[in-house]
Amino acid sequence: MARPQQMSAMWILGLMFAALTASAYAQSTNTLDTTTFDEAFNVLYGADNQIERSMDGRAVSLSMTELTGSGFQSKDTYLFGQLSMKLKLVPGDAAGVVVCFYLHTMTENHDEFDFEFLGNKSGEPVILQTNIYANGNGGREERIFLWFDPAEKFHTYTVLWNHNQVVFYVDSVPIRVLRNTPQSQSFYPKVRPMYVFSSIWNGDDWATRGGLDKVNWTNAPFLAHYKDFKMNGCVYNGVDPAPDCVSPFYSTTWWSTHDELNAVELRKLEWVRSNYMIYDYWDGGKDSSVEDISSFNGRALYPSAAV
Secondary structure: OOOOOHHHHHHHHHHHHHHHHHHHHHHHHOOEEEEEEHEEEEEEEOOOHHEOOOOOOOOEEEEOOOOOOOEEOOOOEEEEEEEEEEEOOOOOOOOOEEEEEEOOOOOOOOOOEEEEEEEEOOOOOOOOEEEEOHHHHHHHHEEEEEEOOOOOOOEEEEEEEEEOEEEEEEEOOOEEEEEOOOOHHOOOOOOOEEEEEEEEEEEEOOOOOOOOOOOHHOOOEEEEEEEEEEEEEEOOOOOOOOHHHHHHOOOHHHHHHHOOHHHHHHHHHHHHHHHEEEEEHHHHHOOOOOOOOOOOOOOOOOOOOOO
């Protein structure tokens, strides 16, 4: 997500977009699959020449200059669904450059699901940081190295969210799971709909080696590329009456009944967490009991298997 120095402007812009779109997008069970950028999103910030669309409108590039980054926000809010997009990250020396794909309620004491890609110097691996907020409480960062170069070609990043679990996927590989269990109920986001965001911005005060490596502005502008936006979810602006897809008994779509990872997904999850995890918040002394430790904990709970 955006850091404090950007949040004030982004908060105001986000609320303006929310007000503009709330009446037009009240509540619906409709989903959008491989939609165009302008059907699903509004530009959040950045100059016009920093958001470049493809001819067919199904791909977009965001850029970061020394003056500003850029970003976009969904027109709809979603309460549960499978929300994904393909990204190709900044190549070469991208130290200090942060690219985000995240869901956010845009409320006080917010809920949030984060993918944050932390740029690095040439030849060093990009770090993928995930985080979960509920009722304004976060600090549950986890970091992994990716098993491929995310700047070489497009890869799919997905949040699956229903009454039973939140799953972060890279391509078809689950990398993190939050189960809705008795232990996690007070921390499990399941009431407020979220907007979908993405942005590129300067995080060189913290993102790369704790802020030691700064942005090399001779490489600017920095470009992140997006395509294949798939917003398959329950469109809901939080105003009663809620659509049927909000109900835990709704079973029309597969994402509403994907109760738990299957055996293959569990092996993939353990493979990632055993081989690529470099930081887990509970190793830093924080309580992990709200995230069902029987589902994952970075240990060999299941037989190792390559993806």
